[in-house]
Amino acid sequence: MAEAKYLAEEVFDPADEYRPAPAPEPEIAAWKTGGIRIGIHTSIAGDVRRALDLAHGLGANALQIFSASPRMWIRGASRITDADAAHFRARRNELTLGPLVIHCNYLINLASPSLVLRTRSVQAFHQELVRGLALGADYIVLHPGSALGAEPAAAIGLIAQSLKQATRGLNLGGMRILLENTAGQGSSIGSNFVELRAIIDACPELSLGVCIDTAHTFAMGWDIRTLVGLNRALSELDRVIGIDRVAVVHVNDSKTHLGSRVDRHQHIGKGKIGLEAFRRILNHPLLAKAAFILETPIDRPGDDRRNVATLWKLVGKTVKATGKRDGMKARRTRYRIRIRRVAKRSRRR
Ligand SMILES: [Zn+2]
Ligand SMILES: [Zn+2]
Secondary structure, three states, X not given: OHHHHHHHHHHOOHHHHHOOOOOOOOOOOOOOOOOOOEEEEOOOOOOOOHHHHHHHHOOOOEEEEOOOOOOOOOOOOXXXXXXXXXXXXXXXXXXXXXXEEEEOOOOOOOOOOOHHHHHHHHHHHHHHHHHHHHHOOOEEEEOOEEOOOOOHHHHHHHHHHHHHHHHOOOOOOOOXXXXXXXXXXXXXXXXXXXXXXXXXXXXXXXXXXXXXEHHHHHHOOOOOOOHHHHHHHHHHHHHHOOHHHEEEEEEOEEOOOOOOOOOOEEOOOOXXXXXXXXXXXXXXXXXXXXXXXXXXXXXXXXXXXXXXXXXXXXXXXXXXXXXXXXXXXOEOOHHHHHHHHHHHHHHHO
């Protein structure tokens, strides 16, 4: 026992992340049944393990989480202990949940022209990867970054360089980094498939994948409401990036109109994209290998459960949610609040 304790202490050495233990022997994950994977972004409030039971209780068989607070720079205290990670993995295995997707902190900007902020972003992203490895994540979803006045080509170069710095010394094993397409707000990089491909090409050793968000794609002007429009978007995605790289689809309806370049998620079937479009998306043969993850709002208790149930219904299945009735607490995005504040301020002027 004394020896086991010593080993556990050694594992928590803060220097560990720079010389991680060798990756464990690969084993076939229990969740890889070949069936459709439907998940939802789930809160880690209180305990990261709680997210697993929450997702399972909502009727999901996959999930996305933040592995730390998504809007704060974390310094040091965000390490996941070996014991917590082991419990998390064991519980996830019991519930056969997968894939496990980790969404990165929103403050990370690997394209930042400020050396200070870019260095901080590289460190934070490195920590995301370390936590992802500890939890056994399958995918790490990252917004590529914002150019903030720089030329897109220069920003893409910085992103590639930052990705290489952040992954240095880590054996990612089966864990894959996915670049998410953006809604095209501000100077964000990655709103078009060509930019995502350029980042992928600049980092061949990382074998990057992509995460496609339906609301962002719609906000960027792809009219995925019709079969013709969906086919056009997917064939362009296949031509430019390759459909095999699309590992995750963020399934969100949109509050904003086609081509708005504004990112506002809505409940499935209640937004401008509409229910029938989502039926075609979920059943599209080109997306048969992707996992579908909801990032829909929770305005009223039960919205999370209802959105999960809607997706199952669209693929012709009824999955009964077994968790307690409430699911997650209502969540409002700070993004929306910030927009309002800015709007008020500009009105005063
Ligand atoms: Zn998304
Ligand atoms: Zn979004």
